[in-house]
Amino acid sequence: MLLEKQSVYLSVVVPVYNEEACLEDLYARLTAVCDGLGKPYEIIFTNDGSKDNSAEILDALHKRRPQQIRVIHFNGNFGQHMAIMAAFERVRGEIIVNMDADMQNPPEEIPKLLAEYEKGYDYVGSYRKERDDSFILRSLPSLILNKIRGAVTDIHIKDQGCMFRAYSRRVVDLITQCDESSTFVTALGYKFAANPTEIGVEHQARLQGDSKYDVYKLVRVTFDLFTGFSMxxxxxxxxxxxxxxxxxxxxxxxxxxxxxxxxxxxxxxxxxxxxxxxxxxxxxxxxxxxxxxxxxxxxxxxRRPRFLIRQVVEVSQDEATSPSSAMKEQQHVS
The missing domain is CATH 1.10.287 (Helix Hairpins)
Structure with missing residues (x-):
């Protein structure tokens, strides 16, 4: 890992690509959920080369809560899984939750993942109980490709397209040791977990912005999974x-x-x-x-770099854990 780890209970990893319409609402809902846990946490946003104003918004969010919001800016667009890997290399938490910025999996579902994790599981996957998507364009292709991927590989995940998952620190450390250029984070987590499980979570339609996945990208991800995890x-x-x-x-x-x-x-x-x-x-x-x-x-x-980081916006680890910083944050919130 690139940074010395500290005593943080939860790290939330959020890859971002052209999500300017969602970020303010995501910030409000996500911090409210994490504050309610009453334990130290951090939120790491990875800006995957966004073309809109996502970068400026993320920097502004960091200024509001510098001790808890960390931002990684990529030099270009390297894909969702590389954005997650970059954040995984820098997390400090005991539990790592990954979620998408579009909030189709509501942040309010995070306590469900944590409650299941506390039962002794080291990998808590999720599946969308009732998808609020276009059946022809999204749900049906995902269903078909999930069946094919499950038959071809030994990765038995009910909903492989749902990125909303919780990982133990040990599993994340193992994932970051893999240096292949094309990877599938959720499948790696399942492979490395000693005691995995899955739970059903709510799924909502996009309130703002457009989906970044189409049928071609779903097929492309399927090829990555086939060639990365099966002969x-x-x-x-x-x-x-x-x-x-x-x-x-x-x-x-x-x-x-x-x-x-x-x-x-x-x-x-x-x-x-x-x-x-x-x-x-x-x-x-x-x-x-x-x-x-x-x-x-x-x-x-x-052996080319899998991704290029232009800038990391964060406070030092000592500042993030100092009592004075915690007091300033308390005053800011109040």
């Missing part, structure tokens, strides 16, 4: 190759027998063309899957 796609194509080779051998033997018995025939030529085109398309798909794995190996070999 099944390669194994399936290897098995399929053996089966097709056997069937092709049988077909060749059958056609030779017909030629010797009935002589040259023109019938079935288009069928052979159709079979050939099908096998060629399958081969191209297999090459694409192999390319996904090779591409990830290439990214690792290049």
């Amino acid at each position: 099944a796609p390669l194994q399936v194509f290897t098995l399929f190759g053996f089966v097709v080779s056997a069937l092709s051998g049988c077909l060749v033997a059958y056609l030779l027998m017909r030629r010797f018995i009935f002589g040259p025939e023109a019938e079935g030529l288009f069928t052979l063309f159709a079979i050939s085109f099908f096998l060629i398309s399958v081969a191209i798909t297999g090459i694409g899957i192999v390319g996904e794995y090779v591409g990830r190996i290439y990214e690792v070999v290049r």
